[in-house]
Amino acid sequence: MTDAPTAPTWAAPTAVGPLDSTVEVPGSKSLTNRLLVLAALADGPGTLRGALRSRDADLMIAGLRALGAGITEGDSPSTLHVTPGTSPVTSADIDCGLAGTVMRFLPSVAALAGGPVRFDGDPAARVRPMGPVLTALHALGVSVAGPDGGLPEHLPFTVTGTGSVRGGTVDVDASASSQFVSGLLLAAPRYEQGLTLRHVGTTLPSLPHIEMTVATLRDVGVAVDDSRDGLWQVAPGPIAARDVRVEPDLSNAAPFLAAALVTGGTVRIPGWPAETTQPGALLPELLTRMGGTAEISGDVLSMTGTGEVHGIDLDLRAAGELAPTFAVLAALADSPTRLRGIAHLRGHETDRLAALAREITRLGGQAEETRDGLVITPRPLHAGTFHTYEDHRMATSGALIGLRVPGVEVEDIATTAKTMPEFPALWQGMLARGRMRGGPRE
Numbered sequence: 001m002t003d004a005p006t007a008p009t010w011a012a013p014t015a016v017g018p019l020d021s022t023v024e025v026p027g028s029k030s031l032t033n034r035l036l037v038l039a040a041l042a043d044g045p046g047t048l049r050g051a052l053r054s055r056d057a058d059l060m061i062a063g064l065r066a067l068g069a070g071i072t073e074g075d076s077p078s079t080l081h082v083t084p085g086t087s088p089v090t091s092a093d094i095d096c097g098l099a100g101t102v103m104r105f106l107p108s109v110a111a112l113a114g115g116p117v118r119f120d121g122d123p124a125a126r127v128r129p130m131g132p133v134l135t136a137l138h139a140l141g142v143s144v145a146g147p148d149g150g151l152p153e154h155l156p157f158t159v160t161g162t163g164s165v166r167g168g169t170v171d172v173d174a175s176a177s178s179q180f181v182s183g184l185l186l187a188a189p190r191y192e193q194g195l196t197l198r199h200v201g202t203t204l205p206s207l208p209h210i211e212m213t214v215a216t217l218r219d220v221g222v223a224v225d226d227s228r229d230g231l232w233q234v235a236p237g238p239i240a241a242r243d244v245r246v247e248p249d250l251s252n253a254a255p256f257l258a259a260a261l262v263t264g265g266t267v268r269i270p271g272w273p274a275e276t277t278q279p280g281a282l283l284p285e286l287l288t289r290m291g292g293t294a295e296i297s298g299d300v301l302s303m304t305g306t307g308e309v310h311g312i313d314l315d316l317r318a319a320g321e322l323a324p325t326f327a328v329l330a331a332l333a334d335s336p337t338r339l340r341g342i343a344h345l346r347g348h349e350t351d352r353l354a355a356l357a358r359e360i361t362r363l364g365g366q367a368e369e370t371r372d373g374l375v376i377t378p379r380p381l382h383a384g385t386f387h388t389y390e391d392h393r394m395a396t397s398g399a400l401i402g403l404r405v406p407g408v409e410v411e412d413i414a415t416t417a418k419t420m421p422e423f424p425a426l427w428q429g430m431l432a433r434g435r436m437r438g439g440p441r442e
Contacts, residue, residue, distance in 0.1 A: 007412035009385060010424065012402020013431050018265030018307070021430040022300075023256045025269060027052040027078065027246035028278060029419045030209060033060045033101040034216045035244060037109060037186045039082035040069035042220065044241035048080045051246050055418045056099040063106050066092040067113060078246075088114035088163045096121035096155060098349055098390060098418065103155060104133055104179040108187035111142040113161035120156040124390050129347050130154050132180040136170045136197075167191030167236065175201030176347050181232065182213040188234035189222045199230040205344040208318050212277035219244075247273050250280025252420050253301075254325040255396040256430055257283055261292045261305035262332055262403045267430065272301035279319035286314065286322070290329060309333040311378070317341030320348075323374075324397040327356045330376035331365040332404050343372040349418075350389035359386050359394070363401065363408070383407025392418040399427055 032052040037060070039046040051057065061071050061080070068085025092110070096103035096119055103121060110117035120126075131153040134144045138151055143160040146152030167188065174180040181197060188195035204210075214224050214232070220242060223235035248271040260267040273281075284294035284301060289312050293304045311333040316323050320342045330337030345352035353369050360367040363384050366377040386398030388411050395416050402408035416423035 007414065009409035009411050010413035012386075012399045012408040012410050013428065014406045015259075015263040015403045015431055017263075019260055019263050019267055019430065020265050021432070022268040022270060023253070023426055023430050024271070025248045025253045025256070025426070026054075026420060026422070028249040029054060029056055030101070030212060030249075030278065031216070031246050032057050033105065034182070034186065034213060035246065036060050036064060036071075036080070036082065037105055038216060038220050038239055039241070040064040040067070040084055041109065041187065041190055041239050042082075042084055042241040043238040045081065045083045046241040047074065047243045048082065049078065049243070049245045051078050051080050052249060052419065053077045054421050055097060056101060059095060059097045059099045059102045063094040063096075063102055066094055067106070067109055067117070088112060088161065089117075090115035092117045094119050096125055098122045098125045100128065100177065100179050100348070103128065103130060104177065104183040105186055107133060107137060107144070107159050108184050110159040111137055111140075111161050111165045112163070112187065112190055113159070114163045116158050116160045118156065118158045122390070124349065126155045128154065129176045130157070132172050132174060132176070133183050136172050136180070136184055139170050140168060141166055165191045167193035167195050169196040169198070171198050171200045173201035174199050175203045175205070176344055178204065178206040178209045181210050185213050185217065185224070185232060185234055189217070189237055189239050191236060194234045194236035196233045197231070203317075203343075204230065205317055205341070206279065206320055208277055208279040215277050247271070247276060247278065249419065250276065250278045250283065251319075251321050253280060254283055254322050255400050256426070257287055257292075257301075257303040258325050258329050258400055259403055259430065260303040261287060261290060261309050261329065262307070262400060264305050264307035266302055266304045268300050268302045270300045272296060272299050274299070279321060282319050283322070286326070289314075290333070311335035311337040313338045313340070315341045316373075320345050321393065324352060324356060324393040325400065327360065327367070327374055327376060328397045328400050331360045331367065331378060331381065331401065333378050336375065336377045338375050339373040340370075341372055349391040350394070352391065352394070355387075355389050355391065355394055356397070359398070362386075363405065381405045385409045385411055387411045388415055390415050392416045392420070396420075396423060
């Protein structure tokens, strides 16, 4: 981590009145990138509608194109027509950027290639854990090598395929990321024997993301047995091509819904699904525990707050991606908060636990790391620069603090393009119905 801003800062707008706003959030990154992989491996052409277009999604698109899939835009950038490749590519280079889904989903797809596929990414991506998924592929007979020729733990690495993977049974320690499981399951139907995967770690974070992967596989006709805890069996077989609409990204709705608690008033999110595997579905319940009132009418979720935020004891094991939002809410609360079950966030875009503790403390708050989370004790906050460490959820969290604390400058707001390219405009639009001060600043 660095103390010095490396990008222009953005003056986070400060609300001085209650909100009354409707915000349409873009499609789910998690679903978009899973559906793109399955469409690229399907038995015919398919279409994604309402797909997220962000840096992570565009890196996935580029990676799948490098592996032989044809992906073109329809009548809008969020409509994607996907044509699977007809033969294994013999060589490819894949830029993972800082996208965990790209670096952890595509190696198992690259194993089906007919030659070397080289993976690399941003400097910050080179410290993110990769060992479990690469070790699993190696155990399945796939050639995986780092720059020194050994079995790598991080980017960069090369996966050299022979055109097919036998499959079989493999053990994986997914304690650091559920993406290790999802990445292997997505390509498993194309392996000759399918795949039986057993989790051998002590904890399994973000289980809803694995449930999302299983649900998307079943939706395309793949048989998956997940009846035993920590064990998944994927049968070999075709992946059906589909015309599918992507749900809104519920986790990206978190800072907007939380804004209702911080400022008072109401924020509405249309398109809220009645049933979903997204971890963001926990938001109505969790925000209600912190002082909000949730109401669902049709497909519109409304969150209403009074401006008061209450501290809670919260296990976020199933939805760690929501932790940055709840950490800054806790810093604005009327009593202490403990966030638990999120030790795995140390291996995300940045060490999110250290980053959150550091930035909340920098602005006058009190946030302390624990073995598996954070303890946050509210203190009066003051103006200052909120550093983001190239992490999109850190940036949206800084914006949330700025609603209550005048003079907060968010470093590198452009990093929100990872999952929500239009975040600054959406944030300003949310505030347009209430009164605010602040705005963009170079």
